Amino acid sequence: MSAQDPGVARGDASPAGAVLELRGIRKSFGHQPVLRGIDLTLHPHEVIAVIGASGSGKSTLLKTVNLLEGIDDGQILVKGDDISDPRIDVDAARAKIGVVFQQFNLFPHLSVIDNVTLALRKVHGVPRAEAEETGHRLLERIGLGQFATAYPDRLSGGQQQRVAIVRAIAHTPELILLDEVTSALDPQLVGEVLDLVTELKEQGATILMTTHEMSFARHVADRIVFLHRGEIVEQGAPADLLDSPQHPALQEFLARVAR
Numbered sequence: 001m002s003a004q005d006p007g008v009a010r011g012d013a014s015p016a017g018a019v020l021e022l023r024g025i026r027k028s029f030g031h032q033p034v035l036r037g038i039d040l041t042l043h044p045h046e047v048i049a050v051i052g053a054s055g056s057g058k059s060t061l062l063k064t065v066n067l068l069e070g071i072d073d074g075q076i077l078v079k080g081d082d083i084s085d086p087r088i089d090v091d092a093a094r095a096k097i098g099v100v101f102q103q104f105n106l107f108p109h110l111s112v113i114d115n116v117t118l119a120l121r122k123v124h125g126v127p128r129a130e131a132e133e134t135g136h137r138l139l140e141r142i143g144l145g146q147f148a149t150a151y152p153d154r155l156s157g158g159q160q161q162r163v164a165i166v167r168a169i170a171h172t173p174e175l176i177l178l179d180e181v182t183s184a185l186d187p188q189l190v191g192e193v194l195d196l197v198t199e200l201k202e203q204g205a206t207i208l209m210t211t212h213e214m215s216f217a218r219h220v221a222d223r224i225v226f227l228h229r230g231e232i233v234e235q236g237a238p239a240d241l242l243d244s245p246q247h248p249a250l251q252e253f254l255a256r257v258a259r
Contacts, residue, residue, distance in 0.1 A: 124171050
């Protein structure tokens with residue numbers, strides 16, 4: 001298996017139909033390299049889970065895809081459009097992507113329904129009535145319809161994270177980015193968030209996520225990518241990678257997280 005071969009886990013798709021292509025992505029903070037030439041292709045309806053130790057570059061990778069961090073070299077293509085081009089309309093590029101980071105980042109002064117529909121109305125120009133109809137439908141689907149008019153501080157952490165995910169998918173993005181979406185939750189709240197991500201996968205979403213939940217990565221991902229010191233050193237189908245790791249760094253990482 002070639003660690004840098006983007007087709008290693010999906011031989012039936014070509015990069016021409018890719019949702020996301022990362023070509024030689026490099027990023028440094030000062031003199032410290034964080035991403036060292038990342039090549040990765042994400043195909044339609046595929047879920048890739050990026051794993052690795054703290055400081056391996058996982059969150060930075062997702063932030064570059066959402067243009068929250070600039071890159072030093074390389075290209076980022078979403079549905080064939082080079083969104084790393086300095087001339088790109090950043091807002092238009094981000095409109096194709098739904099993103100949820102570790103913290104919920106809900107607006108505390110807005111109700112749940114207003115949090116969910118704000119981008120639909122302000123960024124995508126959806127009329128309020130139509131946006132709210134979409135928002136209510138999605139909230140009902142995840143069992144939070146009764147909280148539509150509540151404010152975020154009335155919700156548990158797990159409920160807030162589910163609202164954040166619904167907000168990210170309300171405009172039906174081409175790509176969903178999930179960055180350690182369970183890391184800020186109490187253990188008893190993790191399951192409800194993971195159930196929602198599993199549902200998104202079953203509905204055909206295209207997802208690039210980072211996670212420290214190995215059992216979840218095994219269950220939901222089509223491919224797992226192991227990031228080590230800013231490089232992809234191994235990737236493959238979950239069972240292959242988790243049960244028969246080849247790279248010493250991955251073997252050490254899995255032994256550590258299994259303790």
